[in-house]
Amino acid sequence: MPGTVLLLAASPVGRGRLVDAAGVLPVLAAVAPAVLSGADTANVVELADPLEPQAVLTRLRAAAAAPGPLTVYLTGQLHLDRRQHRPHLALARTTAATVRYTALPWHWIREELRLRSAADTALVVDLHADAEAWKHITEHGLDCGPYTAVYGRVAPPARRGLAEPAYMKTVATLLRSGHRPPLGALHEQALGRIPEETRGNLLLAHAGGWTAPAGGAAPAAPAGPAVPLGTVPLGAGPAGGVPGAAATGLPAPGSPVPEPPAPWGPAADRSGDSLADRPGESPGRQPADPDPNPDPDPHAAISAAVRGGLHQEADGLAARYEEAAVRVHGAGSEQALHWREVRADLAMFAGDPVRSCRAWLAVAEARLAAGQPADAPAVEAAVDRAHHQWGRVEDPTRARELGLALARLRLTVPGRRRGALENVQRQLGRLQAAP
Numbered sequence: 012m013p014g015t016v017l018l019l020a021a022s023p024v025g026r027g028r029l030v031d032a033a034g035v036l037p038v039l040a041a042v043a044p045a046v047l048s049g050a051d052t053a054n055v056v057e058l059a060d061p062l063e064p065q066a067v068l069t070r071l072r073a074a075a076a077a078p079g080p081l082t083v084y085l086t087g088q089l090h091l092d093r094r095q096h097r098p099h100l101a102l103a104r105t106t107a108a109t110v111r112y113t114a115l116p117w118h119w120i121r122e123e124l125r126l127r128s129a130a131d132t133a134l135v136v137d138l139h140a141d142a143e144a145w146k147h148i149t150e151h152g153l154d155c156g157p158y159t160a161v162y163g164r165v166a167p168p169a170r171r172g173l174a175e176p177a178y179m180k181t182v183a184t185l186l187r188s189g190h191r192p193p194l195g196a197l198h199e200q201a202l203g204r205i206p207e208e209t210r211g212n213l214l215l216a217h218a219g220g221w222t223a224p225a226g227g228a229a230p231a232a233p234a235g236p237a238v239p240l241g242t243v244p245l246g247a248g249p250a251g252g253v254p255g256a257a258a259t260g261l262p263a264p265g266s267p268v269p270e271p272p273a274p275w276g277p278a279a280d281r282s283g284d285s286l287a288d289r290p291g292e293s294p295g296r297q298p299a300d301p302d303p304n305p306d307p308d309p310h311a312a313i314s315a316a317v318r319g320g321l322h323q324e325a326d327g328l329a330a331r332y333e334e335a336a337v338r339v340h341g342a343g344s345e346q347a348l349h350w351r352e353v354r355a356d357l358a359m360f361a362g363d364p365v366r367s368c369r370a371w372l373a374v375a376e377a378r379l380a381a382g383q384p385a386d387a388p389a390v391e392a393a394v395d396r397a398h399h400q401w402g403r404v405e406d407p408t409r410a411r412e413l414g415l416a417l418a419r420l421r422l423t424v425p426g427r428r429r430g431a432l433e434n435v436q437r438q439l440g441r442l443q444a445a446p
Contacts (some may be wrong), residue, residue: 012079014048017070018057020176021087021115023105030139030174032086033059038183039084049191050080060103064115065428067102068123075123080131083120086176089140089165090114091147095386098144098153116427118388121156126356128314129160133194136163136215137179148213155215162198165213177208313353322361329354343381348374355396364403368413371397375420385424394424398431407442414439 018039020032036059044053056074061067074081088101092111099105099114106113124132134155140148145167155161164178181201191197198216202209309332316325333350340346355370375393383390394417401417404410418439421432 012050014045014050014053014080014082015074015077016044016047016053016055017074017081017083017085018047018055019061019067019071019083019085019087020058021060021067021100021102023088023101024060024103027101027106028173029088029141029168030086030176032088032176035086035137035176035179035183038180038187042183042186043189046186046189046191047084048080048082049194062103064102064113064119067115068119071120071123075127075132080133081124081127082133082135084135084179084182085120085163086137086179087139089117089138089144089148091144092116096147097388098140098148100138111427116388118154118392121154121159122388122392124156124159128158132158133160133162135179135182135194136161136165137176137182138163138165139168139174140165141168153213153215160194161215161217162194163215164202164209165215166209167211175208177205178202181205310353313357317357317360322357326354326357326361329357343377348377351377352393359400364400365406365409365413368397368400368404368417371400372413372416372420375424379423390424391426394420395426395428395431398426398435401435402438407445411439411442414442 018036020034020036022028022030022032036057039047040055040057044055045051047053047055054077056070058067058070071083074083085100089098090101090105090107090110091097092099092114093108094111098117099110100117100120101110101114104113120134124134145165148165153165166174168174178201181204182197185197185200185204192200195216202214309328313325313328316322316328329350333347333354336344336346336350351370351374355367355374358364358367358370371393375390375397378387378390378393379385385391397413397417397420401410401413404413414435418432418435421435425432
């Protein structure tokens with residue numbers, strides 16, 4: 012199966028530019044697509060200094076939805092928006108005052124990759140942060156999602172002049188040999204060639220996207236485990252974690268349901284919400300060396316069921332985990348909300364936009380009822396996904412019913428995309444005018 016490669020290099024035009032991000036693209040473009048991907052063949056998409064965050068999101072979403080392994084090579088700079096103080100990837104028109112509207116929110120990247128697994132998804136990053144973003148990231152880490160393999164570095168602002176994407180250029184130079192080693196080995200080789208350039212950087216080298224700065228004191232670690240429950244660290248799977256491993260099979264009917272895994276990261280954020288695969292396993296077969304105290308990962312089983320077209324079985328298994336989470340942690344807990352989100356995505360995969368839209372609306376309302384702010388990423392993401400699924404509802408009666416609920420919710424949660432409420436109201440007007 013062909014792989015997909017996304018080459019993204021972005022930095023502002025003018026005085027706000029910290030790094031010559033686009034300068035790395037000619038070096039990466041000289042590498043054979045199959046080597047960039049680690050697959051036999053690959054499709055390569057290149058984005059050089061894009062202008063609009065929505066355009067980047069569209070390309071990222073298409074790449075994340077493609078079958079086969081995905082590798083994203085990302086070079087750029089990070090800033091915090093002034094309202095929520097969250098990391099954003101600066102684009103060509105980004106300024107300090109317009110980060111929230113002209114830069115790509117980092118959590119959008121995490122969200123789009125959330126249904127993939129570290130077995131077939133990798134981020135290779137060379138990022139420079141301004142002073143405010145650097146302080147935030149060294150204190151809180153850089154959340155790339157629990158099931159995305161991440162390799163690279165985040166550098167503090169240069170003392171003077173324009174910084175060079177030395178890490179990514181070194182990775183590209185190594186790949187031009189025509190061989191892509193396991194990403195962990197590639198990362199170590201690159202760091203070995205540029206020790207001075209990466210001294211004091213935040214080095215990323217695992218599936219959670221967080222490690223201590225090189226050559227310096229470690230900041231306080233973020234909440235949550237270093238490796239997600241039920242996953243295998245990169246380097247432990249086939250070919251050192253090169254994307255493409257198969258997933259485990261569905262558990263036998265009647266098997267006991269273990270307690271739902273704890274969510275990934277801080278409770279206020281979207282977390283642990285990925286249909287993950289386990290490297291090194293194949294459908295219906297146990298690993299060669301089973302753990303004497305296994306901790307079953309239901310996400311892998313659900314993902315395998317979806318790929319096999321067993322949508323009812325997948326939803327039934329997720330429903331059992333949701334019931335267990337409600338029983339143990341409560342209906343408004345992150346654990347229970349996680350499984351409601353999984354079921355909303357499962358409805359989408361099953362081609363049922365009505366059920367998916369209704370489920371996402373319910374998730375958003377539950378998060379708001381739990382006291383989460385209207386501009387929290389988890390709340391905005393739930394409403395945006397409900398809006399997306401509503402646009403695919405063909406039955407006029409159901410569309411009117413869900414549209415009214417969505418319009419009420421959009422009054423509270425307008426989201427980042429300007430005109431979202433107006434779009435709902437305009438479509439509702441057309442539906443209500445129809446016979």
